[in-house]
Amino acid sequence: MKEEILKKIEFAGVVGAGGAGFPTHVKLRCSPLTVIANCAECEPIIKSDKYLMEDYAKEIIEGMEAVMQCTGAKKGVLAVKHKNKKAAEELKKAVSGKKSLSIHLLNNYYPAGDEQQIIYEVTGRVIPVGELPIKAGCVVLNAQTLYHVSQAVKGIPVTRRNVTIAGEVKEPMTTEVPIGMPVSSLLGLAGGVTMAEYAVIIGGPLMGRVAENPWQEFVTKTTNGIIVLPVDHPLIEKKTDDFNHQLKIAKSACCQCNYCTLVCPRSNLGLGVQPHKIMQALTLNNPLILADGQAALGCCNCGLCTYLGCNMNLSPHRFIAEVRTQLLAKKVKSSQEPGNVNPFRNESKAPSKRVLQRTGLTSYDTDIRHIGTVQTPRVVRIFLKQHIGVPCTPVVKEGDFVKKGQCVGAVPKKALGALVHASIQGKVVSVSTEYVDIMKV
Ligand code: SF4
Ligand code: SF4
Known part of the structure; x- marks a missing residue:
């Protein structure tokens, strides 16, 4: 059973969606006592996991149960902030009657979602620097990853994820988008940018990176946020100031x-x-x-x-x-x-x-609209490296017709990586060593 679940997770291309994208089928080759669901979502403004938990609590629990089944863990703990009341309520409902699962409520502090913090909050243990959580008998997976695991066991690969688009846009929102969606399209769907001189952070405002060219950015399996700020915002200046000058x-x-x-x-x-x-x-x-x-x-x-x-x-x-x-x-x-x-x-x-x-972000921490899904873009760019490890090798060529969910990039033999899939149905219009472009037909 363990191998069967791991294979499904591998075929679906599941990676750690809340971090750097470590391949989940590799991470789960361990035998923890406890599986911890990191539902803390501690970066300011971002609400991707909050709405995911509200919409898909049942699926997140299914993901937890699949992980527990495949690792043999006897206990599962979902660590969620009590300020996200609705999400916590939905999770509580979904674990009701399941003895091996429980909810651990966290205070609203930063960085509550740091792996070390969450392990300490749940188990009272600290992992030595350089060691993995398994040292404390734990494995930690983020809420979006667990959702992807739940889909993987049903044979559905990773082709979509929740993203928050906020900051200096007319209508900030959180929505589920296809992997490979252009950031420029998302900014348009959020009503457009409200100023001429701006910078775009990919990821959370504190730990995310400033995009050199936002028009060449596309959603990946690990993109949880797109934050637009004035180019002279202190946070942007801090992130972009020349290192030697600093x-x-x-x-x-x-x-x-x-x-x-x-x-x-x-x-x-x-x-x-x-x-x-x-x-x-x-x-x-x-x-x-x-x-x-x-x-x-x-x-x-x-x-x-x-x-x-x-x-x-x-x-x-x-x-x-x-x-x-x-x-x-x-x-x-x-x-x-x-x-x-x-x-x-x-x-x-x-x-x-x-x-x-x-950080000068208070005015951007508004009630962000929650939209189920957005219109499929005309073109998506599927990067061949959205994970820790080596890039995938393209397995399609220009002119091929691909279905949604079809594998377009495979992991080289014996290498660390995760498969990538077409997030829309269409024609392959460009293939390089870095990406596969697909156009809707
Ligand atoms: S970034 Fe600074 S505050 Fe955060 S863990 Fe590193 S040293 Fe500590
Ligand atoms: S002045 Fe130096 S020691 Fe004091 S907080 Fe800043 S970096 Fe740290």
């Missing part, structure tokens, strides 16, 4: 006040993350401070050190990300077990409302 300012302005470390959620879990130490090492050109890498390796790139901690307007999270990348490239591993969790961790949590205020 470093120069940091060298003269960092006063080693330590506030960045005090607000760091990974530091408060005893994981040894210390952004102020990274700043010291960079500004003093003293890499010895980073000898064991512990100060950087446990970072989850949430950005709180920058957006909430630093009063000198510096960007420690960008420096720590750079240092972490370099350490990982050198294969430096953390050798330390987690230290003590800060006894005042609860008091140190960053309320989402405060994060919205500090």
Whole structure:
């Protein structure tokens, strides 16, 4: 039974839809005691999972049960914020009478959806840096991923997902769209952009990336949000300011006040993350401070050190990300077990409302319209790499007619990856090493 479910998940091309897109059929080759559904959706403004849970609670539970069946886990916990009342209610209804499943209510803080935070909230355990959740007997899957698993076991591949389009658009909305839908079409469906000079963030406002060219962006299996902000919005300036320019300012302005470390959620879990130490090492050109890498390796790139901690307007999270990348490239591993969790961790949590205020996003956190589905676009672009691992190899050629759900990209033999499928029926109009374009006919 395990192999049968894993095969179905593999054929459907399911990946971690709330993160970097790790292939789910590989992730589930483990034997956890507990499956945790990450229904926290902690990025400000984004409401993709909230509406998914309201609409498809039954399917999310079916996904949980399939994962539990295939991994042998005896317990399933759905961690959802109590502020998402309707979603929590729907999930509660869907687990009613199922003894192995329960709901865990979370406070509205950022980053409640960080894997380490959610595991600690549910199990009281902290995973050593560099280890996987299975170390604590857990596997964690996001709500959208579980929905995709529920479809996979019915033989339906991943061709759609929920996306929030918000910020400086006339009619912000959350809707279910085909994978490969052009971001430009979605901006049009949201009533269009309200200003001439704007930037587009792909993903959540804090952890997402600024699109270099929004007209060349298309929805992938991991796109949960499209946020439009004025080009001179502080968040955009922070994300796009030249790295060396920032470093120069940091060298003269960092006063080693330590506030960045005090607000760091990974530091408060005893994981040894210390952004102020990274700043010291960079500004003093003293890499010895980073000898064991512990100060950087446990970072989850949430950005709180920058957006909430630093009063000198510096960007420690960008420096720590750079240092972490370099350490990982050198294969430096953390050798330390987690230290003590800060006894005042609860008091140190960053309320989402405060994060919205500090990032200048409060006015965009509106009642976002919820639309079931949108009109199918004329053309979709299916990227061959929407996951961790190697890109898929195209298995169609220009001129081919494809049906919705047909595989258009396969994973090379013995490589890590996830299949990609046509999200609309139509004609293949372009094939490259990066994508397959399909036009509706
Ligand atoms: S981005 Fe900053 S606050 Fe977030 S985990 Fe990394 S160091 Fe800590
Ligand atoms: S909060 Fe800012 S000024 Fe203080 S140590 Fe961190 S980076 Fe430096």
